[in-house]
Structure formats: structure tokens, C-alpha cells
Amino acid sequence: MAFWRRNTYVEKERHVKANARDYNDKFAYTNNHIKTSKYNIFTFLPINLFEQFQRVANAYFLVLLILQLIPEISSLSWFTTIVPLVLVLVITAVKDATDDYFRHKSDQQVNNRQSQVLVRGVLQNEKWMNICVGDIIKLENNQFVAADILLLSSSEPYGLCYIETAELDGETNLKVRQALTVTSDLGDISKLMDFDGEVICEPPNNKLDKFTGTLCWRDNKYPLDNEKMLLRGCVLRNTEWCFGMVIFAGLQTKLMQNCGRTKFKRTNLDKLMNTLVLWIFALLICMGVILAIGNTIWENQIGSNFQVFLPWNEFQRNAVFSGFLTFWSYIIILNTVVPISLYVSVEVLRLGHSYFINWDRKMYNNRTNTAAQARTTTLNEELGQVEFVFSDKTGTLTQNIMVFSKCSINGQTYGDVYDEFDQKVEITEKTPCVDFSFNPLCDRKFKFYDSSLVDAIKLEDTAVQEFFRLLALCHTVMPEEKSEGHLVYQAQSPDEGALVTAARNFGFVFRARTPETITLCEMGRSVTYKLLAILDFNNVRKRMSVIVKNPQGHIKLYSKGADTIIFERLDPSSDDLMYTTSEHLSEFAGEGLRTLALAYKDLDEDYFDVWMKKLLFASTVIENREDQLAVLYEELEQGLKLLGATAIEDKLQEGVPETIACLNLADIKIWVLTGDKLETAMNIGYSCNMLRDDMNEVFVISGYTLLEVQQQLRNAKEHILGLSRVTSAAGDVEKTDVFADDSVFEETIIAEYALVINGHSLAHALEPQLEHTLLDLACLCKTVICCRVTPMQKAQVVELVKRHRRAITLAIGDGANDVSMIKTAHIGVGISGQEGMQAVLASDYSFAQFRFLQRLLLVHGRWSYFRMCNFLCYFFYKNFAFTLVHFWYGFFCGFSAQTVYDQWFITLFNIVYTSLPVLAMGLFDQDVNDQNSLRYPSLYKPGQQNLLFNKHQFFLYTLQGMATSFLLFFIPYGAFSEMVKEDGTHFSDQQTFAVTIATSLVIVVSVQIGLVTHYWTAVNHLFIWGSLIVYFAILFAMQSDGIFGIFPRSFPFIGTARNCLSEKSVWLIILLTTVVCVVPGLAVSFLRVDLFPTLRDKVRYLQQCRKKQRPQEQNLRRVRRTSSRRSAYAFSHQQGYGELITSGKNMRMSTVSSAHCPERMPHSSSWIENMLKRNNEVSCISDESTEASENSKRHTEIPKQQCTE
Secondary structure, eight states: OHHHHHHHOOOSSEEEETTOHHHHHTTTOOOSOOOOOSOOTTTHHHHHHHHHTTSHHHHHHHHHHHHHTOTTTOOSOTHHHHHHHHHHHHHHHHHHHHHHHHHHHHHHHHHTOEEEEEETTEEEEEEGGGOOTTOEEEEETTOBOOSEEEEEEESSGGGEEEEEOHHHHSOOSEEEEEOOTTTTTOOSHHHHHHOOOEEEEOOOOOOTTOOOEEEEETTEEEEEOGGGEEOTTOEEESOSEEEEEEEEOGGGSHHHHTTOOOOOOOOHHHHHHHHHHHHHHHHHHHHHHHHHHHHHHHHHHTGGGGTTTSOOOTTOOSHHHHHHHHHHHHHHHGGGGSOHHHHHHHHHHHHHHHHHHHTOGGGOBTTTTBOOEEOOSSOGGGGGSEEEEEEOSBTTTEEEEEEEEEEEETTEEESOEEOTTSOEEOOOTTSOOOOOTTOTTOOTTOOOOOTHHHHHHHTTOHHHHHHHHHHHHSSOOEEEEEETTEEEEEOSSHHHHHHHHHHHHTTEEEEEEOSSEEEEEETTEEEEEEEEEEEOOOTTTOEEEEEEEOTTSOEEEEEEEOHHHHHTTBOGGGHHHHHHHHHHHHHHHHTTOEEEEEEEEEEOHHHHHHHHHHHHHHHHOSTTHHHHHHHHHHHHSOSBEEEEEEEEEEEEOTTHHHHHHHHHHTTOEEEEEOSSOHHHHHHHHHHTTSSOTTSSEEEEEOOSSHHHHHHHHHHHHHHHHHHHHHHHHHHOOOOOSTTGGGOHHHHHHHOOEEEEEEHHHHHHHTSTTTHHHHHHHHHHSSEEEEESOOHHHHHHHHHHHHHHHOOEEEEEESSGGGHHHHHHSSEEEEEOOSSOSHHHHHOSEEESOTTHHHHIIIIIIHHHHHHHHHHHHHHHHHHHHHHHHHHHHHTTTTTOOOOSSOHHHHHHIIIIITHHHHHHHHHHOOSSOHHHHHHOGGGGHHHHTTOSSSHHHHHHHHHHHHHHHHHHHHHHHHHHHHOBOTTSOBOOOHHHHHHHHHHHHHHHHHHHHHHHOOSOOHHHHHHHHHHHHHHHHHHHHHTSHHHHHHOTTTOOOTTHHHHHTTOHHHHHHHHHHHHHHHHHHHHHHHHHHHHSOOHHHHHHHHHHHTTTSOOOOOOOOOOOOOOOOOOOSOTTOOTTHHHHHHHTTTSOSSOOOOOOOOOOOOOOOOOOOOOOOOOOOOOTTOBOOEEEOTTOOEEEOOOOBOSOO
């Protein structure tokens, strides 16, 4: 009864009391045990069988098995059905059990993690799964948070702690959480034991950025919000320890609420085959009814005359009942139109395709020693039909590593490398780095290649020194010096970390800070600046400033921010420098770098004192405090003098722009769903060339109310629909070239619009009344970027496209925040990255880098779809040709349900004679090779349009199979009625007729598979010709005198093969039948390729023309960004850090190690050797459009398909 209540009770408000398990147990809250697996020992068999019998074919074969157990209607043994059926069920069950075993293993690994729990006054190590709501737990630095906990106290002053939320939102920058003042001193075990506060809060939900609650303690109430909570999945950073009280545990934590359920995924081909099986079953019933009616009429008019010779059985009362029994007999005989071996073969093919993915060396990452892995075998062909890709940003598209790449100082750029001819060379791994040995405090991992900047530092260039002094002073980074000279910077955003590290390496080392001072080591000298004020960053200001007083008593303001913001506040004396720097910024932005302008100002002490008094007054104002502070900041940040600009590279994963361009050519739409801020997401969009300056419009949806979002969506949609009518006329250019539609240049020019939508706007846009408008607008845009989205919103966006577009979706990510969309999409891909293995464990496929997605879809996915479709078409063709011969024969055997063939032939036809050739085709066939699959991405489009196997194709191949069966029966039937043997006797026996038809059938289907095979391997030759040899060997063996002597009842066709196939006329009949069956289809195929060639036909022709040439490997080349858009400053930066630093709340009680500097080292000689120049030949999709002239002379045109130009 308790179990029932636990599942039906809807929690409206949560009451949690600290250190009171008995009290909390009354509410039956879940413990901290998590479960992502689908089965357990008891539920595996029933649930798995239920899932498998959702396949109509499995249910169909079960019914047939039951019918075959009735001896009165069965002319075939039940053994022929039960063995293959059980085999299919067992193979699938083992595969599902293996997948779920790994989920269980992952769950156990997480549940058995250790955490310190306060129990009866003692901290004890407990497994995560044993932690309960209300427990007080202790976390230590770099530990994962075990549950959603209320922060009580920490090792830091004022109850502060720092966390990393990469598992939740993909961001690796540190975030601050602060305990309530009343609990911040609960650092002792005794005090924590006496803590008996009660938390009343919201019930479990999936909102990561919101928490509402109240702490009731000592007759007082204290409000709680999200800033007081540490959520499961976060990592404690830069904090020795903290204590927290568990509020939500296990599956009720916000992380698990966002994970979604593990769903049973089935491909579209599976669903189509279910429909086709129903169609075939209907056809089977129709044929059974026709033959049953025929039997009733025959028995009534003719069969009654033979009752003396062929008496009715006891239970056979009349002709109608005879027809009824005949109906079921024919249902069993004709069931081979959908043999159980089809499903065995499909599973074998899927398994083989999965191993091909696992074995692909071109999807292997040497750096991490990670191979691609197909974690499921049921979705391979669906990889060839993907229309929408939903991608995470951090860790998937980017490495989340910021690198100081270039800078402009006083009108001079630094960062490029030139050879002895003053020509710019591309920087590679072999390019020698600048020698920073003059600086013993440098970061050994930092790399810079332009030694002229070091020379300028050593020459004590004033502008260069002031530039790096600004970078070392103007930030909110916290230093940690664990040992002498071993500095670790805890940066709130990776942008700041990169800038401060750059200043450190160039001789301006940030060593220590207090609320009032900043200590630098400037070129070996220790210098302490007095920190007077921090004018903090926010999204409106887009800049940050610090005011410091140097040892000489001069007061200076240093400012950094977005170039457009800084340039507006420059002194007129900086105009010339501003124009020069602006050109440099455009150059940097064009390379996809994140730019930032730096400026300074000398302040008069008297003026500053007056301004400081105004600031103190504004800080105490209750109304409009933020506005008054902004006015004061604005007043001071005028008349700045420009120093220069920085350019930071937000490193993309290798090959990301090329992969995106290639997938766009395949008509695959890529949507980026990220937890990052809007500016960060847009900047990466420009870096990846998903956003470009030549786009007509980039729509930014950022409304806060339902009406605002609705209006913005409608305006954008009307804008597109209004202009597209004008531009489409100009954009429709007739494409005369064979491969013109594959040109990246044309595709990118045609794409005109992009949509960027914020998380709070997306919440409204996903409402039922707006979701259609959102989807329509998004599908009209070339690029869609959703930022600040929660994991559950990611899943909702995927579900929206799945539900209304009925397109195959693929989600790719690398963190726990991506698990929900990976589970929701038709296909989930996990990147084995730096954010843990949760995404990989929830995925269907995994690999190390985003660029492998191109090969997974365009090569393996397309091949799998192509092979599976060809396999199904041929399989249905050969089985209709094989089975329907019984139908025609029924009209000549008194509708007696007699089989044409020997029963051994019926048993072995699909298992031995024709199984291996079709498996070889399904495993190894290629219409074009992998290079051409990548070179011509438009080859992928037939899969998206479902052209290779659909109801129309099934109907055509069914007709072809029927026609073949008709010819297979009537050509020998007609020939036998006219022909005689060499000795003058007639071919009068049914056994000779059966062997002739069977031999003709095996030869026809073997020739047919040879004609539809595109790529011949030794295996194909072995299986096709070997199957023919095996057929004749078994035929002669089973119809020999010897085996008849041993098993006379089982092998009644004694000597038939020897007598029949020794006649030349029989071989003539077989030859005639084969030619008549094959030639019409061959002629149609030839005419179609010649008169109506598809893109695939043309590529195959070019491939055959180039066969003698050695295939060229395609080298990836970085796609240079052509955008001139400049990124603003530190988008992952958060407001409030400046106030935190100046208040001293985040300073440790212990003093920082002495910030003295090592003695200055002598100048090292500057050096630049001859630089190595790398030439990347071809981009990821370099397509050479080649025309073949009549005399087969080939000439190559200028490459038209380059995704990089």
C-alpha cells in the first residue's frame, strides 16, 4: 500500500528537517539511488518480449507457428518456424540485455561513490545511494555534489563557495554560491549536530535556474533562492570544504529531472516493414480465399468423382469445409513471402554495419585513444536519413579553451609569423614558439609565435608595457600560489584567464590581491597597486574598469570592453589610432577571434575624491541605485586613451566549420542548443560560419512576455515571406552543371536568414499556441541557435521537430546537460569529452570529435541505408518469385495445397541457397566509395526523401516478383507440354517439373543479385557462385540412391535430378526462363540510367572513369571566417564579481604567500628561424566537376565544391 501511495501522491510543497530522518521518512521522499536502466532481472523477459512483439512480423510468425501445430491443415513442419523465431528473439534479447547491462554498470558506479554524512555527531563515509533527504553532508574541493543541497557553511569567508556547472549547462567558468549569514558559522560538527532548521520549499522540478524556499530556524524565517543551492552534477572548486543539507535526492534532483526517460527507439524502416507485413498478410488472405474458393468448387464438381480413389478424411464433411481447411493450408504454404529469415538477416546486417563503424580508422582519435563506437545495432540505416542535427556548443563544437592569439598595440599588430621574404606563413604545430625563459614565472603551457612582441617588452616600449599592465590589473581573477612560483589562476570566465595568463608570460605577473591592493611582478620587480574601485561588468555596459593608484601616487583608470563601447568614449587625440586599431579588429574578427579593446585614463586626485563621494552616496540610495551608479560610471569613463586590442581564439574542435559546411550541402539542418549566453553562442556561430555577414537578416528573439515573443516571431516570419518572393526570382539560377547544386558557394549565398532565440523567450515560444509559429520560422532559416536553454528545453525543441516535421533527428553532445535531448532524438550521439561520460552512456553512437559526424552520416549512414534498402527490395522480390509459384500451381493441382517444390528445397531456399549472396550484398555493397560520398554530399538526399525503399518501391518489386513467378511456372509448364525427351517419352512427372522450376529459380535470383550488386568483392563472388555450386551439390546428394536407401520417406525425389538435368532440352528451358525473367528488368535499368540518370549514376560513371587513378585523400583545411563582426567582451562573465572582490568576502583568512619576484634574468637573444609553410590542398568537400566527352577524354575543371572558399 505504501508503494501505491508513493507513486500516486502529488507533492505540492516540500518540508525537510535537518538531522531528522524519522520526521522526513513520513513523507516517503526518494533516496539518492538513481536508475537509468530499462530492465531488471524480473522485468526483462516480459518487457523485452512485449517490445519485440510490437514488430508485427514477430506476432505474425507466432500465429503461423500455432497454425503449423494443427496437423489437419499443416503441410510443413512446425520446426521450420519455431527455430528461426526463437533465434531472432534470443539474438535481440541478448543485444538489449548487453546494452542495459552497461547502463546498470554506470548506475552502480555513480550510486557507490563515497560522501561524508553527519550521523550521530560523527562524519561517516556513505555511498551516494544511501544519502537521504535532510542529511547534512560534507563536500571537499574538486568533489561532485551528491544531491541538491542547501549550502550551510564553507571554508571561505562569509560562507562563499565556488562551483563549476559544466554538467548542468556546459559552462566551465566558476560560479559563486553563498550561504545564509545565520548558517555561515556552522563549521563545527557540534554546531551542525544542533542545527534543526526546517526548509519549506517548492516540490521537485526541472528548473535549473530557479529555487524558492524558506528556512525556519530559531523562530525566524529566512528566504532561500537558487544562489544558496548546490545542485547535483556541480563540482566544488577553489573551496577546501563546505557543508550542506540535502533537499532533493536521486531521481528528484534537478539534474535527473532534466535527463528524460530512456525510450525504445525503432527506425522508420521497422515501422514501414510493419505496415508492409500487414499488406502482405492481407494479400496472403486474398490468395488463400481465392484458392479456398477454387478448392470448394473443384471438390464440388470434380473431386467428388474421385472419392473412391481419394476419400475424404473423417473430419472432412463437405466441399465447403474442405475449402476452409485448404485456406489455412495455403496460408502456411505461402507464408514464405515474409520469411522469418528476413529478420535474422536484418539483425546480422545491422550488427555488421555497427562493426564497420567501430573498425573505421578514420573515425579514430589518436590524441585520446578513442575509437568510434556503435552502442546500438538497431539504428544504422536511420543514420542515412537524418534531416535535423541538434548540437551542444561547449565541448562539442568548441574545446572551451581560450587562447591569447593576437593583439594590436599602439597601431602595431603582433601574433603573425613572417618568413625571410616578409611573407605571412601559417602557424602549425611545427612552428617554433617564443622563448619565455627570461621569465621564471611564465606558464609553460602558454604558446605565442611572434617574438617581436617579446623584443618590444625587453626594449621597455611604454605602450606595450602599459598594455600588459592593464591586462594584469583589470580583471576579477583570484590567484592561488600553492608553492613558490607555481601560480594557479581561478578565473570566473575563460576569457579573463587567457588575458591574465598572457600578461603573466610577457612579464607582468599577477601575484596576489586583497580587497584594497593588487600585487604584480613587473619584469622581475614587485609592484603593489592600491585598488580604489572596480566598475563592474554587466551586459549593458559591456566593459569593465578598475581605478588604481601606483607606487608613485598617480591614479589611473584602466578599462577593457567591446570595441564599439570603448571607441565611443575615447579622447579625440586617439582618433588616428582608433582607425588603425579598427582595421586590425576587423582583420581579427574575420579570422574568428574574440576581440576586446583596451584603454586608460589619468585621473586628477581632487576630481577623483569628489567623484568617490558621489559614488558612496549613490551606493546607499534605495531607489534607482543601479541607474545612478551607471551615470557615475559613464561620467568617469570618458576621454579615454586607446592602448590597443586583444584577439582571443575560442578554440573550435578540429574540423568543425568544414563538417558543418559539408552537412549543410547534404541538406542537413544544424541547430545549436546551448546553455551559454546569447553573445557567446552568436560568436561561435560566426566562428563556425553558421552565421555570416552576407545573411540578409539574423533574427534575435529575446522577448520576456508571451506577447513580445509572439510579435517578434510573427514579424520575423512576415519579413522572410515578404522578401523571399522578391529574392527567389533573382536567386533561381538554372543549374546546367551536373554537380552545381553541390557547390558550397551557391548553397551559402542562397541561405539568407538565421534565428537566435534566448532561453526565457524559448519557454514562451514552446507554448502550444506559439510552437507552430516558432517551427515554421526556424525551418525558413538556414541557421538556428537557441541559447541559455535548460536540458529539458533542449529535449522539447527536439520533440517539437520530431512531432510536427516527421523528420529524422540526431542530437549530439558531451555533457550530462545533453542527455535529455540525446534520449529524445531518433539518434543520440555522445562526444567522449571533458564533461564526463553521461552523454556517451545515454547515446546510441559515440566518438571523440564533432568532425567524425560527417563520416558517420555521409559514409556509414548512407551506405547502411543504401544497403538495407537494396537488401529489402531484393529479398521481397526473390521471395515473391519463390512463393507465388505455389499460387499458380494451385490451379493445376485441384487446389489441394500441394507444394511445387521438394520440402527440402522450401526449407533450404532462404537459409542456404540464397542467404549468403544477399547478406554479402547487404554488408559490402557500395554505390560510390567513401571519398565520393564526402565529395558529393547531395548523394545523401535520397535517404532524407526516403526514395530507395518505400511503399511505391515495394509495390514495383512485388510486381516484378509476381511476374518472375508467373514466368518461372508457365514457361516450363508450356515447354513440358510440347517437348519430349531424347528417347521420345514425355516429361510427365511432377518431380522433374519441380526440379526444373527450382533450378531456374536459383539461377534467376543469383543472376539478378549479380546485376544489382554495385561493388564486387571476393566475398560476393564466393557467396554467389558458391551458393550455386552448393545448390547443385545438395540437389544431387538429396536425390541420390544412397540417401533414399537410408531415409526413404524423407527423400522421395530419388534420381530426379540425375535424370532431369541430363536432358539438353531441360537446360534449354532453364536458359530460356532465365533470359526471359532477367532481360526485361535489365533493359529497363539500362534505359533509365541512359535517359534519366540520377546524381548517383553520374558519380558512379566518374568514379569508373577515375578507377585507374589513385584515390586522393582529402585534407582538412581550416575554413577562414569571412565575417567582420566583432565579438564583445567576456560573454561568460557575470555581474557582481567586482563588488565581491572589493568587499573582501572572497578573500581567504590566511595570508597569501609573499608576492616577491625572482631576480630579473638577463635578456635572451631573440630568434626566428625559417618558418615551415603548410599548404592544405583540398577542403573537406573539394569537388571537382568533371565532364566526360564522347571519346571518354577527361578534363578537370576548376573545383566548384569547396566549403572553405
